[in-house]
Amino acid sequence: MAGPMKARARMQGNYADVRVLMSHPMETGQRKGRDGKPIPKHFIQNLEVRLNGKTVIEGEISQAVSRNPVFSFRIGGAKAGDKIEISWTDNNGDTNKTETAVA
């Protein structure tokens, strides 16, 4: 179900610029399928960013986030080599995660 997820983190001065791409349909529940029936809502609800195992950002998002969401975050106090983990959970309980090292 969950497609590929990519993340990249790079030091920009005193913070790590973290970019993450998630593969997800982010269905709003307002579209109709070919059969004329509404396509059920299916979207990421929660996401979490961890720096060396410690949660630094928690997000709650709605179906208004675009399909295949892309986020940028800035984490102060990070340094090259630090581990960044990002995970999400959608309204069906599906989850996915990825990790990267700060470059």
Add this chain to the structure above:
Amino acid sequence: MDVTRRGVLRSAGATGVLAAALAAGLLKPERAIAASWNKAAFDAKSALDALKSIGAANTQESGDITIEAPQIAENGAVVPIEIMSKVPGTTALAVLIEKNPFPLASQFRFMDGALPFVKVNVKMGESSIVRVVAEAGGKYYTATKEVKVTIGGCGG
């Protein structure tokens, strides 16, 4: 900890396993709170109701919140929005698209060095005020920007 609460809920199947895990302290209550999703706020159909649901009924205009978004978005399905708060002690940011059917689009909490900054692509059904609310020291600050949409994005 690789065992997510939901993963356990799904794979356990038998409630006995879950009870055992709870008893063993494998599933910390904090974890459950961390994965919360403010249904009332996200289901709110007006920006005012959404603001009330996130506790931000009283906000103060602030010039220390920046919103970078296109003045005219040709495709409402993908509108890039970059937000940042310079209000000292900002711990959370919320994005509301006032004319969307459900205005609250996202909210983020920042801890332990994470800067109050987010860039995200959102869907906009029509031209609308984009409102950002920052929480700092228990108070709420806000700024807005109008984005005109040529083709609405709620169908796509």
